[in-house]
Amino acid sequence: MNYDKIPVNPNATEPANKLLAYLAETAGNKILSGQHTQTIPMEEYNLIYEKTGHYPKVVGFEMLSYSPNINYEDASEECLTEVYENRNTLEKAMEISETTDSILCFCFHWFSPIGGRDKAFYSKNTDFDARKVLVEGSDEQKAFYSDLEKIAAELKPFKEKDIPILWRPFHEVEGTWFWWGAQGGEVAKEMYKLMYDLFVNEYHLDNLLWVWSSPTAESYPGDEYVDVIGWDIYLPEKDYTDYKDQYEKLIENTTRKKVPAITEVGYIPDIDKLSKSQIPWAYFMTWSKEFCLEEKYNTFDDLKKAYGNDYCIKN
Numbered sequence: 001m002n003y004d005k006i007p008v009n010p011n012a013t014e015p016a017n018k019l020l021a022y023l024a025e026t027a028g029n030k031i032l033s034g035q036h037t038q039t040i041p042m043e044e045y046n047l048i049y050e051k052t053g054h055y056p057k058v059v060g061f062e063m064l065s066y067s068p069n070i071n072y073e074d075a076s077e078e079c080l081t082e083v084y085e086n087r088n089t090l091e092k093a094m095e096i097s098e099t100t101d102s103i104l105c106f107c108f109h110w111f112s113p114i115g116g117r118d119k120a121f122y123s124k125n126t127d128f129d130a131r132k133v134l135v136e137g138s139d140e141q142k143a144f145y146s147d148l149e150k151i152a153a154e155l156k157p158f159k160e161k162d163i164p165i166l167w168r169p170f171h172e173v174e175g176t177w178f179w180w181g182a183q184g185g186e187v188a189k190e191m192y193k194l195m196y197d198l199f200v201n202e203y204h205l206d207n208l209l210w211v212w213s214s215p216t217a218e219s220y221p222g223d224e225y226v227d228v229i230g231w232d233i234y235l236p237e238k239d240y241t242d243y244k245d246q247y248e249k250l251i252e253n254t255t256r257k258k259v260p261a262i263t264e265v266g267y268i269p270d271i272d273k274l275s276k277s278q279i280p281w282a283y284f285m286t287w288s289k290e291f292c293l294e295e296k297y298n299t300f301d302d303l304k305k306a307y308g309n310d311y312c313i314k315n
Helices: 014-026 043-052 077-086 089-099 130-134 139-160 185-202 244-253 271-277 300-307
Strands: 034-036 058-062 103-107 165-168 208-213 228-233 259-265 284-286
Touching: 014 208, 014 259, 034 043, 034 103, 043 300, 058 089, 089 103, 089 139, 130 139, 130 185, 139 165, 139 185, 185 208, 208 259, 228 244, 244 259, 271 300
Parallel strands: 034 058, 034 284, 058 103, 103 165, 165 208, 208 228, 228 259, 259 284
Antiparallel strands: none
C-alpha cells in the first residue's frame, strides 16, 4: 500500500516519523494488537498476558480525568468512580513507554469546557454548544482554548522525552452522543483544526501523530491534518469478521492516502480471515472493561486465537 509515511506536522520528531512509517509498512502485511485501558491497574493489559502470554503492542490510555471542568458536585457515583479510577493514568503511560516497546495511543472523553453535569462528555449532560467555539471571542471559544492549554501541559512531558503518541481527539462524530459531535461533523472538524493549529504551531507537540476516528465524508478534516484514519466499530451482534465492509466505506468517505486502523472495536477482528484477505488495518484497539475482562463480547479463547496468530503483532 502506498500510504503517506511523512507526518502532517512538518516538524514531527524522528520517533513520530518512524512510528508512522512503521504503521504504513505494517498495514496489509500484519496487524498490531491493541487494548484500551482506563485505570491505573490496567486490568485489561494484565489479563491479556495472563490468558495469552503476550501483551498488546498498542496500548490505549484515557484522559477523561484530566478534563479541567468536571462538575464533582453534580456527578453520579458511576461518574466519580470513572474519574477517580482514571487519575494519573498518564504516569502509567509514561512507565509503560519507558519499560516496554509499546506504542501509546491517547483518547480524550472531554468533559464540556463550560457547564455540564455528571459525564459531561455526553451531549445529553451538557448544553455546551460546539458551534460557538468557532465564534471569535466567545466564552465557549475561550473555555475551549483554556482547556487545551492545560491538556497540552499534560502532554508536554511525552514530547520532552521524545515519546511518540497516537493522538485521537474528537472521535465518533458520525453520531451526536458526544458534545463535540452534537452539532455535526463539519463543526467537529473545524474544532479539530483549531486544536491541531494550537498544538502544532504554539505548543509544538511535535511527537503527536494525528488520528481521525470517524467514517463520514463531511467530517473529514483533510489529508493535510490527518496521519491515521480510523473507525470505532461496535457491531450489533457478534461476527468473526475482517471488517472489510467497514474498511471500504471508510476509505470511500475519507482518503486512500492515510494509514487505516480500527481505532476502537467491540469484537476483536478475525485474525485468520485478515491473514488471508489482508485488509490493511494497521492496528485494532479493543475497548476496555467488559469488552476484555468478561467473556460477554470476546471470550478468552478469542483472545488466545487472536494473539496466537503470527499475523498479529504483540509484545
